[in-house]
Amino acid sequence: RKEVEQDPGPFNVPEGATVAFNCTYSNSASQSFFWYRQDCRKEPKLLMSVYSSGNEDGRFTAQLNRASQYISLLIRDSKLSDSATYLCVVNRPSGTYKYIFGTGTRLKVLA
Amino acid sequence: SQTIHQWPATLVQPVGSPLSLECTVEGTSNPNLYWYRQAAGRGLQLLFYSVGIGQISSEVPQNLSASRPQDRQFILSSKKLLLSDSGFYLCAWSRGADTQYFGPGTRLTVL
Secondary structure: OOOEEEOOOOEEEEOOOOEEEEEEEOOOOOOOEEEEEEOOOOOOEEEEEEOOOOEEEOOEEEEEEOOOOEEEEEEOOOOHHHOEEEEEEEEOOOOOOOEEEOOOEEEEEEO | OOEEEEEOOEEEEOOOOOEEEEEEEEOOOOOEEEEEEEOOOOOEEEEEEEEEOOEEEEOOOOOEEEEEEEOOEEEEEEOOOOHHHOEEEEEEEEOOOOOEEEOOOEEEEEO
16 A cells, blocks of 8 residues: 555646545554645645644645545646646654655645 | 756667756745656656755666765666656655645657
8 A cells, every 4th residue: 555645636627616635544553744745847836734723824725634644635626727736745753854755645726 | 936957858869868857946945846657648667866965765766876966966877778768757845744846848759
């Protein structure tokens, strides 16, 4: 089993739609979780950290389910500019500084 | 504010030639530094990370090496490039196990 798994997509959605991505992780001792966005041929950029209680930033909502070992990202009112690959990132347990990246979920928002 | 630089932006090298990629961080001290490689259409693979000057941890045995001669400088090297070394090389920094921030990357093509 991979340490971090994501559905590669692509998810093709119309503008204005709500779309959700899930990501599962295998190490129950992982402590930090993030969603990054990567545009084609560019570096990944932090979209949001994921907190235990869930958190929201505008149209984006991230949630963590420790019992089932998954994190989710919900995008409401999708914009054309949301088209990108979304990477799930989990850090290994404390004492190391290693981050495990999922292979990403590709989103295409269609006009 | 912190910034991270990488150069060169693109590089085309023949098989068997040496490699040196440089990464520098500004605006912070004693960062954790990372080198990743992203092959075409694939996820990020952690190559090396460093928690301090001269301290390098290797994740994947291969013909690459890394050095950290100064606090905010991280260098990726190879004595002889292979075709399989082609990819998008990303440097990142973090403070402890907090968020990682990426440089703009170097796109390497080995012919």
